[in-house]
Amino acid sequence: xxxxxxxxxxxxxxxxxxxxxxxxDCGKARLADFDWSSANVHTAIVGFIxxxxxxxxxxxxxxSTTPIMAAHYDGQLDIVTELWYDNIVANYDPVEEAGIIxxxxxxxxxxxxxxxxxxxxxxxxxxxTVLDMLDPEVAALFTDPEDPSKGRMTSCISGWTCYTVNYVxxxxxxxxxxxxxxxxxxxxxxDAAIAGAFAKKQPIFTYxxxxxxxxxxxxxxxxxxxxxNDACWGAMSEVVETIKAEGKDAYTATCATEYRDMSLDxxxxxxxxxxxxxxTAFIEAYSLxxxxxxxxxxxxxxxxxxxxxxxxxxxxxxSDDWKAWVSADVAAKVSAAL
Amino acid sequence: MVRKLxxxxxxxxxxxxxxxxxxxxxxxxxxxxxxLFTDLSWLNDWPKWLDIPLMKWINDGFKVFNExxxxxxxxxxxxxxxxxxxxxxxxxxxxxxxxxxxxxxxVFFSSGRKLGTTVFVGICTFFIGFLHPxxxxxxxxxxxxxxxxxxxxxxxGIPLGITMSRSNRVRNAxxxxxxxxxxxxxxxxxxxxIMLFGLGAVPAIIATVIYAVPPLVRLTDLGITLVDTEVIxxxxxxxxxxxxxxxxxxxxxxLPNIMQGxxxxxxxxxxxxxxxxxxxxxxxxxxxxxGLQQLNVGKATEAGLAIVLLAIVLDRITQAYGKKIxxxxxxxx
Numbered sequence: 001x002x003x004x005x006x007x008x009x010x011x012x013x014x015x016x017x018x019x020x021x022x023x024x025d026c027g028k029a030r031l032a033d034f035d036w037s038s039a040n041v042h043t044a045i046v047g048f049i050x051x052x053x054x055x056x057x058x059x060x061x062x063x064s065t066t067p068i069m070a071a072h073y074d075g076q077l078d079i080v081t082e083l084w085y086d087n088i089v090a091n092y093d094p095v096e097e098a099g100i101i102x103x104x105x106x107x108x109x110x111x112x113x114x115x116x117x118x119x120x121x122x123x124x125x126x127x128x129t130v131l132d133m134l135d136p137e138v139a140a141l142f143t144d145p146e147d148p149s150k151g152r153m154t155s156c157i158s159g160w161t162c163y164t165v166n167y168v169x170x171x172x173x174x175x176x177x178x179x180x181x182x183x184x185x186x187x188x189x190x191d192a193a194i195a196g197a198f199a200k201k202q203p204i205f206t207y208x209x210x211x212x213x214x215x216x217x218x219x220x221x222x223x224x225x226x227x228x229n230d231a232c233w234g235a236m237s238e239v240v241e242t243i244k245a246e247g248k249d250a251y252t253a254t255c256a257t258e259y260r261d262m263s264l265d266x267x268x269x270x271x272x273x274x275x276x277x278x279x280t281a282f283i284e285a286y287s288l289x290x291x292x293x294x295x296x297x298x299x300x301x302x303x304x305x306x307x308x309x310x311x312x313x314x315x316x317x318x319s320d321d322w323k324a325w326v327s328a329d330v331a332a333k334v335s336a337a338l
Numbered sequence: 339m340v341r342k343l344x345x346x347x348x349x350x351x352x353x354x355x356x357x358x359x360x361x362x363x364x365x366x367x368x369x370x371x372x373x374l375f376t377d378l379s380w381l382n383d384w385p386k387w388l389d390i391p392l393m394k395w396i397n398d399g400f401k402v403f404n405e406x407x408x409x410x411x412x413x414x415x416x417x418x419x420x421x422x423x424x425x426x427x428x429x430x431x432x433x434x435x436x437x438x439x440x441x442x443x444x445v446f447f448s449s450g451r452k453l454g455t456t457v458f459v460g461i462c463t464f465f466i467g468f469l470h471p472x473x474x475x476x477x478x479x480x481x482x483x484x485x486x487x488x489x490x491x492x493x494x495g496i497p498l499g500i501t502m503s504r505s506n507r508v509r510n511a512x513x514x515x516x517x518x519x520x521x522x523x524x525x526x527x528x529x530x531x532i533m534l535f536g537l538g539a540v541p542a543i544i545a546t547v548i549y550a551v552p553p554l555v556r557l558t559d560l561g562i563t564l565v566d567t568e569v570i571x572x573x574x575x576x577x578x579x580x581x582x583x584x585x586x587x588x589x590x591x592x593l594p595n596i597m598q599g600x601x602x603x604x605x606x607x608x609x610x611x612x613x614x615x616x617x618x619x620x621x622x623x624x625x626x627x628x629g630l631q632q633l634n635v636g637k638a639t640e641a642g643l644a645i646v647l648l649a650i651v652l653d654r655i656t657q658a659y660g661k662k663i664x665x666x667x668x669x670x671x
Contacts, residue, residue, distance in 0.1 A: 145415070145416065145419050145536065145538065146419065146423065146538055146539070146620075154537065157631070158624070158627075158628055158631070159627065159628045159630075159631025159632050160631065182537065182618065183618060183624075184537050184617070184618045185537070185615055185616040185617050185618040185619070185624075185627065186616040186617065188525075188529060188616075189528075189529075189532055189537060189616060189617040189618055192529045192530075192532040192533050192617075193532055193533075193536065193537045193618075195533055196404070196532055196533030196534065196536060197536075199401065199404045199405055199408065199533060200404065200405070200408040200409075200412075244632075302397075304365070305364075305365065305389070305391070305393065305394070306393070307365075307366065307386070310365060310366065
C-alpha cells in the first residue's frame, strides 16, 4: 500500500513538472497541420523552434485542407507552414486583401511535377529529354504488359487534371505513338508501382512529383520538356478543359510546356504577426530545398518508426541551415534543447 | 504435467522477450534502464519505447522477399495476365448480339429451361451496354477478370473445403485464417500486391481471391458435413472406398451448397471491382471511381448500375444451376 502511494506521488510530481519550460513572452502559437507528410515535417520543425527557441506554447491542429484553412481564415489558427497556394488562390486572396492573414512566401522553392525515368535506365540509354523517349527500342524497355505493342508510361490518376494534361502532352510530344497513358488508379498505387519497380530493378517511366518521401528513396531522373511559359500553358489548359468536358476525341493540336513549379507557401494571421515580429521574421525566413524535404520524408518513413518529432530532431541536429533563420541566442537555445 | 507447465511458461517468456526487443530497438528510450525506476513519468502516457517493431519486421521481410523472389511473381503475373488478355480479346472480338445470345443460352439450359429467368437475364445483359456504349467493353473486361478469379477460387477453395470436412484438426487450423482473410482491410494486401505483381489486373485478381474464397471453402465444408450419415453408412455397407464415397456420394449431395458457395464467391468478387480499379485495373469500377473523382454523380451511378446488372446476370447463372441440381436431388413429391 505504501509503495503504491509513493508511486502515485512520484507520478503526480513528474506530471506537474512537465510543462515547466514555457516562458511568458511568446504565449500561444497555434500551428495548422495537414494530412500529408511534407506539411507535417515543416510543422514539426517550426513547432520545435518556436517552442524551444522562442518559448512559445505550441498547439498543433491537424486536418484536411478545407476545415483547416477555414479555421485559419476565421482567426483560430495562427500559422500555416505549408500552403498549396495555387490550389486555393480563389479562397485565399480575398481574406488576405481583407488584412486578416499574410502570405509569408515560399517554404519549398523547387517543388516539381514532371515525367521521370529511373536513373539506371536513363544513364544507360542517355535519356535526358522527353524527345529521347521517342524510340521504339526505348519504348520496348517499358513494355506495357496489358498492351505489349507499346511502352507503359505510368501516369497521373484518371479524374485528376494532371491525367488529362499528361494525355495532351503525350499527343503534342508524339509520345502517344510509343507509350500508353496508364492510370494507376490512386496515389498509393502509383507510389507502390514506382517502389516495386525499383525493388525489382526494372525500368520505369512515370509521371511523379516532389517533395515526397518516395523521391528521397529512389533515384528518378527528370526528363526535360520545353521550358514553362504562360501563353503556351494557357493554350494547353484550354484543350485540357475541353477534353475533360467532352472526352478524348475533343483533342486539337496545341503546344505544350513543362509543369509550372507549384508554389508552396507559408501563411500567418496578421494579428499574431503584429504581436510576434521576431517569430514572424523566423517563419518568413524558413525555407527548405526539395531534396532536403525528400530526405527527411524518407527518414520519417523508413527509420523514425513514423515519429515526426524525431524527424524534426534529425534535421535540427544534422544540418546548420536553420541557424540562418533565427538570431544567435535563439539558435543557442534550440541547440541546448536538442 | 511438466509438458503443461512448459506450455504455460512459453507465453510469458515470449512476452518478456517481446518487451525487451521493443525496448532495445526503440530510438526513444531513456539513457539507461535505471531511469525507468527512478523516473516513473512513463506510467503517465504510453511510453514511446513500448512499441513492438512489427512494422519494421514486416517491411524488412517484404523487401528481401520482393528482391529475392520477385522474378517468380513475374512469371505468375505473365501467366495470369495472358489468360485474362486472351479471354478478354476473345469476348470483345465477338459481336455483341452473339455475346447476349450466348448468355441467354447458358441461362436457359443451366436454369432447366425456365423462360422467365432467361428473358430477365437477357434484358439485364442488354441494358449494360444500353446504359452507356462504353460500358460494354468495360463490363467484358470486368467479367474476364472475374471469371479467372472465380476459377482460381474453385481450384483452391473446393479441395480446401473437402480437406476441412475430413479432419477437425485441419478445420481448426484453417478457420482462423479464413476469418483473417475476410476481415483484414483489402488495402493491406493490395499495396504489397502491386509491388510484387505491378499495377493492373493481376494484383486485383489476387485480392479478389483472398476476399472471395472463404465463403466457398466454408460452404463446401458445410455441404459435405451435412450429408446424411445414413446415406454414407449405406455407401460403406456396399463397400465403397473413400474415393468412391467422396466422388459418388458426398460431392454430388453437397453440390447445391457448393454452388451456393460459388455464387457467394462471385458476388463478393464483384464487390472488389471498385477497389480493384484503385490499383489500375480497367473495367466498370474504373468508371465509378472516375465519377467519384470528378464529383459526377450521374456517371458514378450509371456505372454503379452497370455493376449491379452484371451482378444480377452472374448471380442468376450460378443460382439457377444450383437450384436445378437441388431440384434433381430432392425426392419427387
